Amino acid sequence: MRSILLTAMMSLSGVACAAAGLDDHFDGSKVDPSKWTTQQVLSRQIEFTKPGRCGNAAIDIVTKDGDDGLECEDDCQRAELRTVKKTWPNFGDEVWFSFSFKITGDVPSKGSARSVIGQWKGPGDSSPMIAQRFDNGVFHITVQDNDVRRVIAKAEGDPDALLSAQNLLGNLEFNEQNVNAIKSLQSLDLISRNAPEVSKQFFSQSLMQSMGPEAKGGDAKALSEALGLHENGDLVSQFRSLSFVAEPEKYIGKADIEIVPEANRPLPDPRKDWVDMIYRVKPGRTDNEYGPRRAAEIDVWANGQKIVSVKGNIGATLKKKDNFPLAGPYFKFGTYRLRIPGTFHFEFDEFSQSATRAGLAQLCATH
Template sequence: MIMLAALLRQPMLPVVLLLASLLPTAAPAMAAEISDGFESGRIDPKVWAPCPRQENRFFIDDTVVRSGRYAAGMALLPGDAVPAAIPPMEARRRRSGCMDTMPGAVFAPERDQRAELWLQPAEPNGADRWFGFSFRIDEPVRTDGNRLIIGQWKQSGGHSPILAQRFKNGAFHITVEQEGPTPGQQCRVLVAWQDGYDFSDFPGYPSFLHGGEDTVGGRLPTDRRGDCSHGLTIDRKGPLPSPFGAWVDMVVHLRVAAGPDDLIEIWADGRPIVTIRGPVGFRDGGAQYFKFGPYRDPSPNPLVVRFDDFSRGGSFAEVDPRRFDQ
């Protein structure tokens, strides 16, 4: 009190300045760990490893962008309207499903089509990270019912994505993966969906056993007769928007180690979509990594996806794609 009274006897401006000096200062805004709006006009090989295959093309677009001057694009069965492909690049990451496979190995195309960008720095199992990005899919909406994934988080090994952005008949939905009730089985859980989603993949239950491998590597069959999820609390807050012909801003908070304290939070266009708590992923899974782009069953239909305003960091504010608008 004596110090404050002494300050009040001084002229007003010094008092204001001295009082301000006693207050805690706001921490400077943290920058995202990785941030790429593709404003360099290229796909940075230090950040992304494109997966080259005969059916795909990667490009930089200056006409359809979320913000700034450029966006990245990827196309399956590209036509003449798709911009020119980026020059081939040397990637640090080698993948068996891509033509830049491990040295000495022979590229064996799988029974699928893909045009994915792999985020170069992988993460240790259980890393607590936030991801933000914007994407859109060229119309028209395809209704062939085949598997289509655009954006997924995986653990190294042979398991399905621990978190996947999926599409069926044009409807956006999201699934997580966890260990099934017996060793080697995988349980797929539906956690979010767009209005109008066809629930025929999940008849009567929000999850099903969709396979995996037994102890000798044999494929286990899909079984949709019961709910196989365990230990999960799913708080659905709203429907997903459609990215066909419109940009969608995604934010994903991921902390997954196949344990009871796992956490996934998802926002779309600034709105909360779902919070998942409980075991996600696989205890024998290795490093976690993110890849973005279309991955689908074979189809004769061209598909073009655009990707912009990506960040990986430690909070919502660091990765929210809307910060690129400032």
């Protein structure tokens, strides 16, 4: 009798009783309403492509020029599917996720700012606690410590240089002067790389050279002082490894997150082929007033290789006064971005969710 009452109370509170298993291979060429909700996507944005990653079909979320976004707060395009509530785990439980995706169509290598292509949200999150992003042609994964963001893996470049740049941004105080300085630094860097002829015509050679790892100390220091980043010449010369991100100001300030990348293992490029992802997610924060009071743990694999391990305070701090139900994180996939011209295809397949890695659906081997 006691167990029946407990189950009923948890159901009424909106909390999942366990990390419910969920598999979807999308071979039926239709969205299964027992697995996915569609309130943030229009029916005309859902297509199916054949063949899929392994089976007959894969779902294809299509975003076109004229598309707007459901539940958008600005000029954005949003087309996402979300797992149904009955499959959400208890917040704090270890959950494993696996899926495959690729990107086709009009895929800009620059200007694609704030492009989220998959996200996990927990109780109290505004920005997702974990997000797959595709800004300026670079696939990367981020986590949040409340309002402070960190890249934990990306598809190109030196992971050690990335961590160094983030650490330097973490030492800055979040204020208007530093925010404007970082935005200006990003603009200068993107112009120097994406429009070199323009930079040669309007900017001095020493200015452009000051923003790379080969920069002379004096040049980097001069630009740093001009931007108001006093005594931060190292940040100026190392920022390039992070300049692809949208909203660089969100990386300013301390974050209690430890990132341990595997040596020389970037994420694959989803524009070239299917990318197979596995995530182990165990939410938590040491400063929670209720819920899991311990550091979170995240591990990420891509195409069968371990990419990164992460530990620390991830997601929003749970305050007793807010009393959010301890359910999630729930997973969403599709497109959520600022408006970009062209037709964008986000193909997704072979989704699996389980309490253990052994419980994930097996994936066909093509890599």
